[in-house]
Amino acid sequence: DTAVSQTPKYLVTQMGNDKSIKCEQNLGHDTMYWYKQDSKKFLKIMFSYNNKELIINETVPNRFSPKSPDKAHLNLHINSLELGDSAVYFCASSPPSGWGSGANVLTFGAGSRLTVL
Amino acid sequence: GQNIDQPTEMTATEGAIVQINCTYQTSGFNGLFWYQQHAGEAPTFLSYNVLDGLEEKGRFSSFLSRSKGYSYLLLKELQMKDSASYLCAAMDSNYQLIWGAGTKLIIKP
Numbered sequence: 001d002t003a004v005s006q007t008p009k010y011l012v013t014q015m016g017n018d019k020s021i022k023c024e025q026n027l028g029h030d031t032m033y034w035y036k037q038d039s040k041k042f043l044k045i046m047f048s049y050n051n052k053e054l055i056i057n058e059t060v061p062n063r064f065s066p067k068s069p070d071k072a073h074l075n076l077h078i079n080s081l082e083l084g085d086s087a088v089y090f091c092a093s094s095p096p097s098g099w100g101s102g103a104n105v106l107t108f109g110a111g112s113r114l115t116v117l
Numbered sequence: 118g119q120n121i122d123q124p125t126e127m128t129a130t131e132g133a134i135v136q137i138n139c140t141y142q143t144s145g146f147n148g149l150f151w152y153q154q155h156a157g158e159a160p161t162f163l164s165y166n167v168l169d170g171l172e173e174k175g176r177f178s179s180f181l182s183r184s185k186g187y188s189y190l191l192l193k194e195l196q197m198k199d200s201a202s203y204l205c206a207a208m209d210s211n212y213q214l215i216w217g218a219g220t221k222l223i224i225k226p
Contacts, residue, residue: 004159041202043160043216056213090159104148104208108159 006091006109020077023091032074035090121217128223137190145210152204200224
């Protein structure tokens, strides 16, 4: 069973379109994240949700809107796609703080490579 | 500002030992992580240090010096499958991870 699964793995689309990436985790974790990894390989946090509530919202354009219907799912919707949005988007999750030293260890999904033409 | 520095690329020989260094500057500190990322794949957790000293896990060890803002990842008995990027990440006082750009490790036969 895949621990953190995200779909689609590859997404090619035109500028101006709207697209969504879905993420699900079956680890029982409380916290989920969206990261963007650009061509320079920096991992940048975009959003973090804890039990469906937004706790981190870094400086990203409001064209990006996360939605967490329950603590096992965190989807990312992107409106009016731009060329600069091309990147790999990683979903991740981490356990509750009561899980001791493992509390802050992230488990990542396989990534969704978005190409905007 | 908060910052992580690690070398962009390193090359080593199969069977040898390599040390990947990482220096960090963060607002507060709640630990240092190392992740491995093979090309086209997700980062996977390798180690976590919050106290000074060396943590050993098989062929991989990680060291931390809080006073120096310094960590290293030591890989022994290198195998071809160890060719990957190694990401250093420090956790600040707000429990947010600050990531380095990763060190691409190339293993040669």
